Amino acid sequence: MRSIDVIFRWQDDLPDVSHTAVVVIDTLRATTTIATILANGAQAVLPVGGVEKAFALKEQDPRLVLGGERNNRPLPGFDAGNSPYDYPRAVVEGRRVVLTTTNGTQAVERTAHAPWVALGSLVNARAVAQAQQSAHDLGLIVCAGTEGQVSLEDVLAAGAIVLHWPQEACTDRALIARALFDKWRDHLYEGLKTAQHARAIIAQGLDADVEYAARLDLLPHAVVRNKEGWFVNQ
Amino acid sequence: MRSIDVIFRWQDDLPDVSHTAVVVIDTLRATTTIATILANGAQAVLPVGGVEKAFALKEQDPRLVLGGERNNRPLPGFDAGNSPYDYPRAVVEGRRVVLTTTNGTQAVERTAHAPWVALGSLVNARAVAQAQQSAHDLGLIVCAGTEGQVSLEDVLAAGAIVLHWPQEACTDRALIARALFDKWRDHLYEGLKTAQHARAIIAQGLDADVEYAARLDLLPHAVVRNKEGWFVNQ
Numbered sequence: 001m002r003s004i005d006v007i008f009r010w011q012d013d014l015p016d017v018s019h020t021a022v023v024v025i026d027t028l029r030a031t032t033t034i035a036t037i038l039a040n041g042a043q044a045v046l047p048v049g050g051v052e053k054a055f056a057l058k059e060q061d062p063r064l065v066l067g068g069e070r071n072n073r074p075l076p077g078f079d080a081g082n083s084p085y086d087y088p089r090a091v092v093e094g095r096r097v098v099l100t101t102t103n104g105t106q107a108v109e110r111t112a113h114a115p116w117v118a119l120g121s122l123v124n125a126r127a128v129a130q131a132q133q134s135a136h137d138l139g140l141i142v143c144a145g146t147e148g149q150v151s152l153e154d155v156l157a158a159g160a161i162v163l164h165w166p167q168e169a170c171t172d173r174a175l176i177a178r179a180l181f182d183k184w185r186d187h188l189y190e191g192l193k194t195a196q197h198a199r200a201i202i203a204q205g206l207d208a209d210v211e212y213a214a215r216l217d218l219l220p221h222a223v224v225r226n227k228e229g230w231f232v233n234q
Numbered sequence: 235m236r237s238i239d240v241i242f243r244w245q246d247d248l249p250d251v252s253h254t255a256v257v258v259i260d261t262l263r264a265t266t267t268i269a270t271i272l273a274n275g276a277q278a279v280l281p282v283g284g285v286e287k288a289f290a291l292k293e294q295d296p297r298l299v300l301g302g303e304r305n306n307r308p309l310p311g312f313d314a315g316n317s318p319y320d321y322p323r324a325v326v327e328g329r330r331v332v333l334t335t336t337n338g339t340q341a342v343e344r345t346a347h348a349p350w351v352a353l354g355s356l357v358n359a360r361a362v363a364q365a366q367q368s369a370h371d372l373g374l375i376v377c378a379g380t381e382g383q384v385s386l387e388d389v390l391a392a393g394a395i396v397l398h399w400p401q402e403a404c405t406d407r408a409l410i411a412r413a414l415f416d417k418w419r420d421h422l423y424e425g426l427k428t429a430q431h432a433r434a435i436i437a438q439g440l441d442a443d444v445e446y447a448a449r450l451d452l453l454p455h456a457v458v459r460n461k462e463g464w465f466v467n468q
Contacts, residue, residue, distance in 0.1 A: 008242065008407075013382075148247075152406035172386035172430055173242075179417040180410050196406055 002137045002169040006177045009145035010107035017114040021136035025120045026104035026144035027153040032121040032213045036084035041093035044230035049105040068100030103144035117225040124219040129164035131222035152195035189214035236371045236403040240411045243379040244341035251348040255370035259354045260338035260378035261387040266355040266447045270318035273453045275327035278464035283339040302334030337378035351459040358453040363398035365456035386429035423448035
């Protein structure tokens, strides 16, 4: 029987995911940016937790693009930040990108033992939902959250993915995410702006990134993990 | 500054509640039934976890009404079950009632150190929200959930309470609950029936209890804890 469930924060109790297709969501901004990097022609993207790990990978492969942020600011010595606008085709086409993020990476590591893992966001929600349902009958969406708190933007994107699962497959948590999406589906940018983390990002002058993250189904590809643990378009 | 937050399951991380007005919600059926018992003229209601504790209290005070359920069935030796219809005025007027419940009681015990605790449900959402805001600027709503899972019906009732707080006081979790309520506000019975626990209760022939639990603001009183730890109308 098909089933889709949603975890509102990666820190929460995780069910057994050994037969589950997992989607990790960090809408502002990691998973939105990774989907964009791949759409702009990058070969593969690896989210990593630590800056040291990123530099070590770059030493092994000088052609790598290093990207990332701490507190929504670009890192010294890096090629780009965590904004989707930092990765135009001219920068990333044909290259591999390592992106340091905090919450998104931790959520991905938490579900590393799942047989199938994808990264979800509003910009590729439909594609991710279709790929997830093709991969397994059991689906789980793990929201990254922000600094240990439930983030509205991640639950909103989860709802945009749940939307494509049959209603009878939905747990109560999935239905709650779906209701949040239903409320804002015609005004997603407005919806994102009610989220605390979105307001913090906007206060740092990154309004354009929030507006971009609200573009539902802008991109036609799901972002899935390959055998080497890198994420690629499917 | 005012703030209202929502915990989706009583097992989740609890913030410090030592200066917080806490509302505990177990919509199907404990907190709905307790509000009804008090509306029908009972003096006070005490939710307890164990059957033994209920019998011990009855030994001390034979006039007590004992109520409760296990797996949605009445208990042997008890006066009534956990349905609001088990407690008409003729049964409870002027009496004290002890109700055994599992989730609701655990959620109440978890927040026992809060300075103010109330029980919330759809049938008294407005009254509870007003009392909560009068009690403290910091509000927390704790959903009981069902067998360790998030229950849609409790988050729905939480949303009905959040509705009465100012938008700018809402955390992301409060806004998520609010969105769920907004989706179903004109069809609350239909909304409740999407919840897994509601469907289980209906399958046991208790449809009338679900229909009753959906009657928004039927009752004009908040249910608050007094100095002895019993719950009374306010």
